[in-house]
Amino acid sequence: xxxxxxxxxxxxxxxxxxxxxxxxxxxxxxxxxxxxxxxxxxxxxxxxxxxxxxxxxxxxxxxxxxxxxxxxxxxxxxxxxxxxxxxxxxxxxxxxxxxxxxxxxxxxxxxxxxxxxxxxxxxxxxxxxxxx
Amino acid sequence: xxxxxxxxxxxxxxxxxxxxxxxxxxxxxxxxxxxxxxxxxxxxxxxxxxxxxxxxxxxxxxxxxxxxxxxxxxxxxxxxxxxxxxxxxxxxxxxxxxxxxxxxxxxxxxxxxxxxxx
Numbered sequence: 001x002x003x004x005x006x007x008x009x010x011x012x013x014x015x016x017x018x019x020x021x022x023x024x025x026x027x028x029x030x031x032x033x034x035x036x037x038x039x040x041x042x043x044x045x046x047x048x049x050x051x052x053x054x055x056x057x058x059x060x061x062x063x064x065x066x067x068x069x070x071x072x073x074x075x076x077x078x079x080x081x082x083x084x085x086x087x088x089x090x091x092x093x094x095x096x097x098x099x100x101x102x103x104x105x106x107x108x109x110x111x112x113x114x115x116x117x118x119x120x121x122x123x124x125x126x127x128x129x130x131x132x
Numbered sequence: 133x134x135x136x137x138x139x140x141x142x143x144x145x146x147x148x149x150x151x152x153x154x155x156x157x158x159x160x161x162x163x164x165x166x167x168x169x170x171x172x173x174x175x176x177x178x179x180x181x182x183x184x185x186x187x188x189x190x191x192x193x194x195x196x197x198x199x200x201x202x203x204x205x206x207x208x209x210x211x212x213x214x215x216x217x218x219x220x221x222x223x224x225x226x227x228x229x230x231x232x233x234x235x236x237x238x239x240x241x242x243x244x245x246x247x248x249x250x
Contacts, residue, residue: 011219025217031210034152037160038203042237042244044163045196048187049247052180059178063168071164078157085153092146112153120158124172127162131177 027084033077086112141209141231148206151199159199187248197245201238208234 015021047058061067089112090105097103166173176182186192212230216222 015217025214028210028214028217031207031214034148034156034203035207035211037156038200038207038237041163041196041200041203042241045187045200045241045248046244048180048183049244055180055183059168062164062178068165068168071160071168074164075157075160078152078160081149082153082157085149116154116157119154123155123158124162127166127173127177131174131182 023084027081027088030077030081030084033074034081037074037078082113082116086116141205144202144205145209148202148204149210151202152206156203184248187245188250190250193245193248193250197241200241201234204234204237205231 015025044055044058047054062071086109090108093108095102096108162173163178165171167175167177187196208230212222212226215226215230220226
């Protein structure tokens with residue numbers, strides 16, 4: 001083999017040069033936090049299967065300052081995920097038509113965010129009515 | 133022609149993304165902030181007997197399973213495809229690690245929910 005060493009353009013930090021790609025990386029990065037929350041819930045369900053003592057320990061962990069701060073961070077990232085998810089949705093859905101006109105991107109985003117608010121409020125209301 | 137398995141992963145990604153966009157933030161608020169600190173919601177919402185009853189009910193069991201597994205598949209797919217943008221080859225190893233961990237998590241959730249009983 002020859003010792004040919006062609007120039008390969010380095011791709012280290014390419015996305016940092018353009019705000020559009022920075023946003024792209026940040027919204028893709030929300031996946032790490034979604035995974036973290038899924039993992040917390042998974043541990044919870046596993047502790048629940050172990051019995052009352054294990055479960056109570058998990059709930060006690062939830063009340064620790066570290067866990068509270070972690071969940072505040074998770075909440076902010078999840079809110080950002082909600083925002084970007086519905087912001088991008090007009091570009092990920094196939095074109096939709098209503099009354100002979102294409103449904104505007106703004107309508108899709110607003111409908112999605114409204115659905116999220118409604119579903120979230122309903123969930124909160126259900127939890128609130130279960131344990132008052 | 134060999135059929136691609138990509139639509140399955142994409143579907144799980146989309147479903148998990150939609151579900152987390154709809155109620156993810158509120159779930160985090162409820163389980164991680166409201167109940168542990170006792171604001172708005174009562175702290176006894178996460179009592180063992182209450183959550184056990186939820187997990188023993190078929191609808192509650194299904195809800196917990198769908199939340200955990202779809203969130204895992206959503207993030208696994210997204211992380212897998214972002215690796216490429218970071219200059220990491222999205223080959224079979226990356227695929228096995230990403231989808232594999234979501235698969236293991238799904239199995240663990242299934243086993244726990246099965247153990248909790250009906």
